[in-house]
Amino acid sequence: MSTQTQLAVIGGGPGGYAAAFLAADLGMQVTLIDMEKNPGGVCLYRGCIPSKALLHVAKLINEAEEAKKWGVDFGEPKIDMAKLRDFKNGVVNKLTGGLGQLAKQRKVNFINGRATFVNSNTLSVAKTDGTTEEVVYEKAILATGSVPTKIPGLSIDSPRVMDSTSALELNDIPKRLLVIGGGYIGLELSTVYASLGSEVTVVEMLPGLLPGADRDMVAVLERRVKSLMKNVFTETKVVDLKDNGDSVTVKLEGAKVTEPEQTFDKVLISIGRRPVTTGFGLENTKVKVNERGFVITDKTMKTDDASIYAIGDIVGNPMLAHKASAEGKVAVEAILGHKVAFEPNAIPAVVFTDPELAWAGITENEAREKGIKVEVAKFPWGASGRATTLDRNDGMTKLIVEPETERILGVAIVGVGAGDMIAEGTLAIEMGAVVKDLELTIHPHPTLSETMMFAAELYYGHATDMYRPKRK
Incomplete structure (x- = not known):
């Protein structure tokens, strides 16, 4: 089976679906390709949205505890994990299902599958139903996103070692949790698990949490984080992980660590994300990737291949959904010949x-x-x-x-x-x-x-x- 389209968008995350929807609104014939049932990407399925739903619950738990000093005692929270998961999944399903409907209303051709470039104007899509479809396009927008980074030399295959995706599945609440990484993802998930009852230890290799933010602002956050967590160690490295079957033994290296060897029920690795720019045939195009794995583009988001544009996490930091959406809109406008450029003075x-x-x-x-x-x-x-x-x-x-x-x-x-x-x-x-x-x-x-x-x-x-x- 072969499909011809004016615009093919590979990746249905915030950048991809924003681009696809705008292009359709502006009269283009659009095909959107993604592995999921509906658009949404990591942000809606395994990132921004489920984490914020759980953070809302964490906030309620913490505020209920604080209300005791105001004269209001709700008692100890009773957490029904099945209902909590249902709430989180319900939020995800509502939003992604809504995006699916918006795609249909705009007559966007949505294909479930994995796209591979055959050449600069053709994709081969291995569909989730087992069939293959060829998509011939005039222009393409690449929006394949990113995946969690692993610790070199310390990756072990164990259900007790989680990344952000598995942590958001919320299979259980470990009594003792180690979070490796003091960036925004690590701290948000630490907040969720600590509020739900875990004893959380956070380890960060750099001198402070959230290295991209100003120290005076981080200091305000850090005071409360430390009151919620069991331990927060900065300038500390994890040098070894050992799966014991029912626990994980971790060796820590840092001046502030009094016990170099500690045991946890689960470990969450959250040291950042890396772009997904391999495995879908970029070598069959003129698209170029830099030494860090990011696709090289100009200010209109066009790559070195005149037929292909790239947006979102794959083109560089910051890896943020709203940046991807803005880039996607610029790419569409540029494809239509409008004078645009992605030159923000500020990305919040x-x-x-x-x-x-x-x-x-x-x-x-x-x-x-x-x-x-x-x-x-x-x-x-x-x-x-x-x-x-x-x-x-x-x-x-x-x-x-x-x-x-x-x-x-x-x-x-x-x-x-x-x-x-x-x-x-x-x-x-x-x-x-x-x-x-x-x-x-x-x-x-x-x-x-x-x-x-x-x-x-x-x-x-x-x-x-x-x-x-x-x-x-």
Whole structure:
């Protein structure tokens, strides 16, 4: 069987389906190819969405415990694992099923299978029903995503050693859990398991958690993380893993480790992700891959093969769903001949822990490393009325400013709901807003969002709810 199409999209994740849907909306004939029953990719099936559903439950458990000091005692939580899994799976099925319907409504030809390039204009698709289909296309968008990275030399085949995918299946709650990796995935899953009752130890090889974020913001998060976990070891390496059948023995190497050899019921390896750029015939095209395995593209997302574009995790960091979606839309517009380029001034990042941590634009650390002169305004949530009503003063809103122009170069927020607040900062950076723009924008009271306005006021030394000597 052979199909001809204007656009073939390989990979049905946030980048792939965003590209396919936009192309269909703009009148193109589109074929979308993915192994899953419906579009969604890692994000919806095994990443962003199921993890956020479980983090919501973790937040409820933690808030119920904290409510005791407010005079409300709900008692000890009773966790029904089967119902919890059903809730998580129900969220996934609802959203992916919805995407399947949207594909049908747009008349996108959705093929379940694995695509391999035969040449620069032809794909061979091994379908999940056992048949093979040839797809001849005018243009293709490659959006094959990424997979968890393994520790070189330490990978053991054991059901007790998990990656993020198996951890989200939530087969059980281990009494003792080791999480290798202090990045956002490791910390989010640590939060889930610790809230559900596991004794969690987190190990990070670098000097601090979340190495991409500013240290002052991470410090706020780290204090609460340490209160939730049994141990958090930084500058610590795992040098050996041994499967004992009913447990895993781990050898740790680090100055802060008092017991080099420890035993856990399960181990979660979460040290990052790598692009999926092998195994589907790229060698039969002109597409080039760099030394780190990322597909090389220009600013329109076009590869070295004029017929093929690439987006998402396979083209480089940050590996974020919203970046992939934006790149997918740029690729479609470029294919249609519109003058576009993927040149964002800011890509927001969010860590959905408790508290949440979010940032966009340049970080203070990055500015210092690059020798960029900046001024910083920090508004602590101890002076926020809304944060106080929530009994969550453990937050901070920070603006990173270009001194000469007062243009906002970066925004960072740590605290409850930071992920929902960072969009305002991202918009400010993209629009070239100056501090005065934020200061003069009337924000609703009492809200956490007004801490953006307060930080802007503080830059000039006259924040209503906090005193700081004038600097301007």
